[in-house]
Amino acid sequence: MAANAHPESDSGTRSWKIFLKNFIIPTSMPWLGDESNKGPTNDANTRNLILVAAALIAAVTFQAGVTPPGGVWQDDDKAGHVAGISIFSSRRVPYYFFLICNTLAFSSSTFLLLSLTFGYPFFLEVLVATFAMAGTYAAAIFCVTPYEPKWFRLISMVAAVPYILRGLVYYFSLGAKIKAKGGARRGVGPQGSEQKKITIHM
Helix, strand or coil, X not given: CHHHHHHHHHHHHHXXXXXXXXXXXXXXXXXXXXXXXXXXXXXXXXXXXXXXXXXXXXXXXXXXXXXXXXXECCCCCCCCCCCCCEHHHHCHXXXXXXXXXXXXXXXXXXXXHHXXXXXXXXXXXXXXXXXXXXXXXXXXXXXHCCCCHHHHHHHHHHHHXXXXXXXXXXHHXXXXXXXXXXXXXXXXXXXXXXXXXXXXXX
């Protein structure tokens, strides 16, 4: 019974490792010259599907940021609201929760657009358009949101999260590959150690 339990646990561990690898680690790093993972999971159809999904998410989140739910106040009022400020912002916690989630989705989708078009023709135009659209999104949010520096700083940090996370993934995955290549060259590992022992014994 105990002997049969180990293969099941090993297969479960392998399944989780495969899931995490496909979920977190990118299939390839084109800007680092990594083309080793070209195959069925990285073909043109998959890339096009992800591009369509990313473009759709970017469009929807951009529209939601420029025209927030409920619209904006049309005039000034002695009660406290100002023309051009989002009506939804009077409910502070739900409004900023909406802004944080919307900004995270917008930033993630624009990062996907840049990643999937890197190395292809007209990438420079895509890069300029994406950053211009991000600037328009930021300006629209600042125009319709009451000025509160701490919330603006939080939203700015949230916008940088997808870039930081993917940068960390690239950093550690690239470091692991370099370490593995260095170990293979030095003959480190079970096979290398066995070869050294055999040579010494002879």
